[in-house]
Amino acid sequence: MRRAVVLFVVLVGALGALLGFRILRDRRAAEGPSGGSGVVEGTAVDVRARINARVVARHVEEGARVDKGALLVTLDCTEQEAGLAETEARLAMARAQADAARAGALAAGRNSEAVAAQATGSQAQIASLADQQGLAQRQADRMEKLGTATTEAALDHARAQAASLEQQLTAARHSSTAAGRQARAAVEQERASQQQAESARRSVEAAEATLRRARISVSECELHAPMSGTVETLVLEPGELALPGAVVARLVDTRRPKATFYLPNAELASAWPGQEATVRADAYPDRTFPARVVTVAREAAFTPRNVQTRSDRDRLVYPVEVHIDAPDGLLLPGMPVEISLSDASTRAVAEQR
Incomplete structure (x- = not known):
């Protein structure tokens, strides 16, 4: 009986310590800079056919790095x-x-x-x-x-x-x-x-x-890269028919990565265009990347039917997009990242400038 009481007391103490740790962590997170989680994105461009013709040859493969103007696909031009x-x-x-x-x-x-x-x-x-x-x-x-x-x-x-x-x-x-x-x-x-x-x-x-x-x-029989980037997909194989307006290839520019995260309604005032931010990626745990806020959405991404109560207003979230300053090839599309905004006090300094 005494042993059961001791185990119960130990269990209650452990649960209390765990609860206190989580409360302390949440409080520190609330007091810390605003931010959120996002996924790295690149500037994607779809290369489309303008004529009705068959694919004769593919000059690149998926994942290849190409420069602007590089020949991607040749269509039958007879x-x-x-x-x-x-x-x-x-x-x-x-x-x-x-x-x-x-x-x-x-x-x-x-x-x-x-x-x-x-x-x-x-x-x-x-x-x-x-x-x-x-x-x-x-x-x-x-x-x-x-x-x-x-x-x-x-x-x-x-x-x-x-x-x-x-x-x-x-x-x-x-x-x-x-x-x-x-x-x-x-x-x-x-x-x-x-x-x-x-x-x-x-x-x-x-x-x-x-x-x-x-x-x-x-000239439309040869499809060239409209920008420098990585060939993400090649949709058609040689012999397949390309229809007008159909996507033939997709390029992604990884030199200018960006990410979007969501801020709750209560923290929206802590974000503004031009604000500095810090990005951390799981692939580089000991490294941070500077970033800058580009846009803060004017409309919430999720709007309940009515926002009369405080809990409903807290459910409003606004998309915030940041552009990340990272060397080419380090942050690839699809990588999860954590984004932290700079302290709100820097806004007054920026406005004074």
């Missing part, structure tokens, strides 16, 4: 290359047609100038013939008034010369009318040729745009 060749041929044909149209417009312009000059010459010829015909007619009239003072032959010659000049003047006027119509037709032809040349130029621009699009399609 159809795109054929389209590019066709587009180049159409562009060459459009340029030839544009050259011919420009030459036609130039010839039409010169023809219009020649016809206009001809019409101007016809007008000058009409004026000259009109002067000559008038002079001949007046000469014939004077000789007719002289009567017997002139010979009949001279009078007939003067009349014939005046009549001939009248006929020439009439013919010149008809020729001038025709030349004017030809000049107007030449102007219209020149305008039509210029419009054809402009249309041909636009066709060349459209063909050049189509060529640029075809070249972009061909």
Whole structure:
């Protein structure tokens, strides 16, 4: 009986000591800096296909470290290359047609100038013939008034010369009318040729745009790394079909690790963007990594239906993201870490600065 009492007393004492230790540890934790647990994350980028093509070759393997611009995957580009060749041929044909149209417009312009000059010459010829015909007619009239003072032959010659000049003047006027119509037709032809040349130029621009699009399609047959990082996954094997928008590879940049932890509502005032923090990882128990708070969420990650009671408010937690300053490759995605924020008194010093 006495032994049972002693064992009971020892058990009660041990439980009391354990409870006191836990209460002391919780009190110290509450009095210590705010923080929490998180998991290391990297900046992940998905490399997606933009065309419908089969995978021809993979040039890297999962887990490989690649630099920005490194070739990751090659897709079958037979159809795109054929389209590019066709587009180049159409562009060459459009340029030839544009050259011919420009030459036609130039010839039409010169023809219009020649016809206009001809019409101007016809007008000058009409004026000259009109002067000559008038002079001949007046000469014939004077000789007719002289009567017997002139010979009949001279009078007939003067009349014939005046009549001939009248006929020439009439013919010149008809020729001038025709030349004017030809000049107007030449102007219209020149305008039509210029419009054809402009249309041909636009066709060349459209063909050049189509060529640029075809070249972009061909360039999409080779998928390159958009940043330096580690190849986390390669989704497709050679021979599999890549659909537009489908993920082909995923890269993770481990040079800028980050982590997210959650602060309860009562400790939210102890965190602010730009605040310094300390990170500890289980893989490096004797080492700490400096970090800095990047964002403090404005909305709680968990919101009860109502927050009328104190216990409900204590259940509110807010995500806090920190960026960690660690050498590349030490903190890998998925590693659990403990994050401790700097003392709240440093906020006043930072605000004073």
